[in-house]
Each structure stands twice: as structure tokens, then as C-alpha cells.
Amino acid sequence: MTGGAEAVRGGIRFDGVSVAYGGNVVLDRLDLTVEPGEVMALLGPSGSGKTTALRAVAGFVRPAAGRVFIGDRDVTALPPHKRGIGMVVQQYALFPHLRVQDNVAFGLKAQKADKAGIPGRVAEALELVGMGDYARRYPRELSGGQQQRVAIARALAIRPGVLLLDEPLSALDAQLRSGMLTELARLHRELPDVSILYVTHDQVEALTLADRIAVMDKARLQDCGTPQELYRRPRTEFTASFVGNANLLPVTVAEPAGTVDFAGHALAVPTGSVAGGATATLCVRPHLVGLGDGPNALTGTISEVQWRGSTHRLYVDVDGHRVKADVRELRDTPVLGDRVTLHFAAHDAVLLPQGAGASHG
């Protein structure tokens, strides 16, 4: 690589990064490390600070406090063009006055790469995303999905050490999105050295692509772990409800610990380190709730039934609490008002201490 911006291998590190607009804190003391070659998803609702975190890496917002590292290099004070990043945004941002090939060559020319090598690298980048046949088109002549591929090729042509993806699939329709998801996973397998920071509000994208997910809410990092960890063993209510579906039942831990009390029912679940007598939240995934008698049985009336093709979603009113259960499609569809019994295995439940997450990060 020639020119001012040198591609640095070796991940991204946020070290206590805070960003504020006026008096409004939009990112609060973020500590997070993206390992070299890792795909890290920043998952959260809008306004959670995830895009601000990405823009702090790109250099488009200046942190009020903290440092940002790309590899071993402190880039906090560097302008965007010296950071050696690749970036793809939701609206593609392809230059409308340039052909596809000139869009892809833009970064190479801007960095004064060896002229003779440019056409080869452009072709290579376009091949990588399957857009080799469209080199001479203008962006306006391409569909949304094609434009996004070109945007990815443009970002990859400069061979960045880190790739920043800001809601890259949000502007695409559902079918295209799942296709592009597969494509991105393949791209990452072909470029194992590139660290990817992937900002999204879509849990499916995060679960599918990411090696680890950082869950953000209200300007703070709430939880961070592999998709399996977050899904099976969420540590906060927010993670439990935002990553996948969850029943969140208010319970009191019995004395001595070992069972919990939920609306008068004693449930045998692992209580872990939660002290006896404390109030807590019990998280059970709807698809792990079974219909019929079994351990941890709860009886209630059906308040709503949704048919979802391969499954039925039952909403069951158990002593004033609504419990969701996803069961395999039933031959005899239950009727509203039916009394049914639900159960779940002890090891499928996770006990979340009250107030978990508020002090995290």
C-alpha cells in the first residue's frame, strides 16, 4: 500500500470513548475490543449509540473523552482519510458521476496507488462481489442490491485492515437482504484478515454474521458475547428481549435458593449466585416452552393464538402474566379460553438478577 493511509491489520479498540452533542451524551464510556479478523456486530435500537461508535472509528465524530485504536495505532486525532478504513453505509453513497469501475478505483487513485496495478485490483474487487460485468455502468443504472455490492467492492479495493459496515442491508428488501447476508459471510471467509465492525438493529443479521455481538442501549454497552452466549445465557433483560424472543417472568428467589416463586408457583431453576429472597427476572425462550404436563408446569387460559406456518404461537394467561410458547404446528388448533398446561426444563431457564445491565460498561 502506498500513500498516506496505511492499512493496519489488527482490530479496533475503544478505550473509554464518550461522544456528546451539545450536552447530550450519545455514547457513554465505551470499552470494546474487536480482535483482528473478527466480525463484531453492534446491535441496538436507534439512538443506542451504535452508529456513533462506528463514526468515531471512521473519524467523522470526535470523542469528548477516550481513545480509539486501529491496530496498535491511536487514531483518535487522525482525520478520516489517514485511518486506513473501508466503510459502507446504508445509502451506498456511490459517486453518481462516476462509472462503477471509477467508483471502485476512487480510493486507489486518491491514495496514489501504482497506476499500472489499478485496473487489475478494480477487476478483482468487482469479481469478489460478483459485479464484474457491470464495470462500465453508472450507479443509477443498477438496482439497490447491485449498488450495495459495488459499495462493498469500493471499500475492499483499498484493502483496508478494518471494514466498517453501517446498516448495509437496511435499504434492501427482505429477500435481497438474506442473499446479501450469505454473500457477506462468504466475503469474510475469503478475507479472514479483515476486522469487521457491523452496525445493525436487526438481530438476524447480527446472529448470522457476527463472531461476537455487542448489545447497545441508551448510549451504553449492555452486553457483549458470542451469539450463542447472548441467546442462551443473556445477562440482562435488555439482551434477553432484544436478541431473540423471550418470556421475562418476575420471580422471587426462595430461601434457601434452589427454586423461585412465580405468582405462587414454585419453579425449579438454577438460581446461581442470586441470593435467597431477592427479586429477579426469569428468562425462558418461547420455543423451549412445551405444551402439556412436565417439570415446571404452569396452567393458564389461552388469550391469543397465532399460526406461523410451521409453529403455533400461543399466548397463555397464567395468573395475570402472559406467557408465550412457540409449539410445533398443532393438529387441533387450540381455541381462545382453553385451559392449557405449559412446562419448561430447568436448564432452559436463565435467572437474571434485578437491575442487571444498569451498571454494566
Next chain:
Amino acid sequence: MLVHSRTGKWATWAVFLLLFVPLFAVPLLVVLAASFATNWSGAFPSGPTLDHYDAATAGDSLQALTTSLVTAVTASLAALTIGTWAALAAASLGRRGKRFLDALFMLPVAVPSVVVGLAVLVAFSQPPVLLNGTRWIVILAHTVLVTAFAYTSVSAAAVRLDPMYAQAAASLGARPSYVLLRVRLPLLLPSLTAAAGLCFALSMGELSATMMLYPPDWTPLPVQIFAATDRGSLFTGAAVAVVLMAATLLVLFAVSRIRTRASYR
């Protein structure tokens, strides 16, 4: 379309033509007709002739056409450069800074051009910068007068320009100057050409400030037309006016061709 019924549409067209034709089209046609006439004592001109055009495309008038074109092109290019520079600076300034620049560049439009002419005359009639008596004082006055339009036009486009393009370019490693030359200015090209056309047309027709400033060897066409009609040669003046119109329209047409090619999406 706001009007849906057939009669409604016809009525709208009729009102439009009634207002447009007498106000805009007929006066221009009268000038065109007069430029071919030797006499106009009745309702219609008489004695068709091309003599006025011989006069209008030779000697002093031809000289004046060249003068006007050189003045307009130089003034528009200068105005475009200054206006674009200021507009880009304003776009990156805060709200108060931008408001100040907006007001500053509106001044020459708000003030009557005679006053601008007088101001330029007084300011540059003595050292250290002595321009009076040279062509440069005319070009300077035109530049001052038309820069406002270049600024306004480019400024509006610069504010609308999505910053994501410049940011995408920066993320690809492009220095700010490279981003300006390869991304921002090309994306602003449609409004730049629009501004250029507007500045050119305004400069070609400028009379009031020019009258106070022009040296004998730098007589633009509007002054020539004024002089011709002032001494009573109405038909010669009309022919020169037609030449002025034609030259202006020709350049505007060429500029609009560039603009069509430069507009995206």
C-alpha cells in the same frame, strides 16, 4: 396537474397566453420586426431591409459585441470562482457565519446598480488602485454585480449536497482537496453551469453601472443600443438588440447543453 377538467385546462391556457403574449412575447417580436424596417409610421413597419444588420455586425457594433462577450465571460468566470469559493466556505461555517456571508453577497443585489457603479467609480478613480479609464473597471463592476447570483445558486446546492459523498471519499483515503476536486465540485456542476449562464446573461444586459464606467475603447453592446436609440436610430438599435439577444441565447443554449450532460439521477 392542479386543474383536472378539460374546460378548466383550456381556461388556464387562455389566461396564461393572454398575460404572457402581450407582456413577454410581443415586445420582443416588435424589436425583431423593427430591426428589419426602414419606416414604422402606421400599425405595421414598412420597407423591409437588411441594412441595419450590416451596420449591427460591422465596425463599432461588432467591436461592441466582442467587448460585451469578453466582459461577460470574464466577469462570469470571476464571479463563479468567488461565488463558489464563498458558498463552499459558507456551507462549512456555522449558522451565524453563513447568515453573515449571505447578507454580504446580497448587498450588490439589494443596492441599485447605479450606486454600485458609482461606488466602484469613486473607489478606483485614484491610486493606489487606479482602474478608471480601463476596461478592468467595467469588468470589475460586472463581477461585483453578478457574484451575488453565483453565490446564491451554488450555496443552495452546496447546502443540499449530502455530506455522505464527501465522507465516503474521505473514508477511501482521499485528502480534502482531492474530495473537493473529484467529488464535491463534480456533484455541484449542474448548479455551477446554471450559475454561469445566469451571470453571463446578466452581464450581457448590464447598462446602468456600465454607463458610468465605460472608457471610450470598451463600449459594450447595451451602451451601443442606448447610444443608437438616443440619437434617434431606433431601427439600428433594434438590430443591435437582436444581435445581443441572439448572442446571449446562443451561449445560454451551449451552457444548458453542458448542464444536461452534467446532471445525474
